[in-house]
Amino acid sequence: MNLIDIGANLTHESFDHDRHAVMQRARDAGVVQMIVTGASREHSPQALALAREYPGELFATAGVHPHHASEYTAECDAEMRVLHAHPEVVAVGECGLDYFRDFSPRPAQRRAFEMQLQIAVDLxxxxxxxxxxxxxxxxxxxxxxxMRQFDGQLGPAVVHCFTGSREELFDYLDQDWHIGITGWLCDERRGLHLRELVKNIPAHRLMIETDSPYLLPRTVKPAPSHRRNEPMYLAHIVEELARDRGEDVTVTAANSTATARAFFRLPPTPPMPPATLATAG
Structure with missing residues (x-):
């Protein structure tokens, strides 16, 4: 299987000591390309740097997660726009709203979200x-x-790490948005409802991601002692997803990869051989 992980937080400090090994394990598991999530003023430039270190294999997003919305100043907006001038940055975000933790005030979250949507329109x-x-x-x-404030102005959108309700899912699908599914699917405490919901996602709207180092699939056995998720477990997620959708895993894998490549406008060319990549940087 050739897989694309559309959301990996590879700039996270937990990867600092073994990032090259993490990359190799992902390749060995069939992950041919990854989107490195830029979710803050600090980590978005780092995501770009990683994408430039692994050309053709890693790509980046640039944005500010709602947890960090308070840092979204005019200067931050200008910095994001500079990052988006680089071809390796393939999407605006991670951006949106998070009222579960409210790490930033809700008015600040909405303002940062609106400003980033405007970047997508302007680009x-x-x-x-x-x-x-x-x-x-x-x-x-x-x-x-x-999102309705920008009706008719936005391009393709993916609601990453979908964990919501049936109503939310169909609201997103009605807008022709894409859905990102993570190892949350494998969590018997919180994700059982997703086992049924994923059957309703059209293949051309469905993508897969690890959101590593978070959300290690609870069905991975034996679980690693460190509990860190990493891109190699994308293969496990696609197997679980295929079972829930009643599909052969090769079909689910091929469809999600084709959808991700089209969505992010990724090049079809394969990544550099692992031996070459191992010496990069």
Missing amino acids: AVDGIGKPLFLHQRDAHDDFMAV
Whole structure:
């Protein structure tokens, strides 16, 4: 299987001591390309740096997660726009709303979200806005209201790490947005409802991600002692997803990879051989 992980937080400090080994394990598990999530003023430039270190294999997003919305100043907006001038940065975000933790005040979250949506509009190519990598947790109504402010102006969007309700899922699908599924699917405490919901996602709207180092699939046995998720477990997620959808795993894998490559406008060329990549940087 050739897989694409559309959301990996590879700039996280837990990867600092073995990032090259993490990359190799991902390759060995069939992960041919990854999108490195830029979710803050600090980590978005780091995501770009990683993408440039692994050309053709890693790509980046650039944005500010709602947890960090308080840092989204005019200067931050200018910095994001500079990052988006680089071809390795393939989506705006991670951006959106998170009322579950409220690490930033809700008005600040909405303002940062609106400003980043405007970036996507301003970076339109042939009338199609730059892809959006979106976050929503416990803020569905306000999330939809902000998105409606930009009706007819936005390009493709993926609601990353979807964990929501049936109503939320169909609201997103009605907008022709994409859905990102993580190892949350494998959590018997919180994710059982997703086992049924994923059957309703059209293949051309479905993508897969680890959100590593978070959300280690609880069905991985034996579980690693460190409990850190990493991209190699994407193969496990796609197996669980295929079972729930009643599909052969090769079909689910091929469809999600084709969808991700089209969504992020990734090159079809394969990555450099592992031996070459191991000496990069």
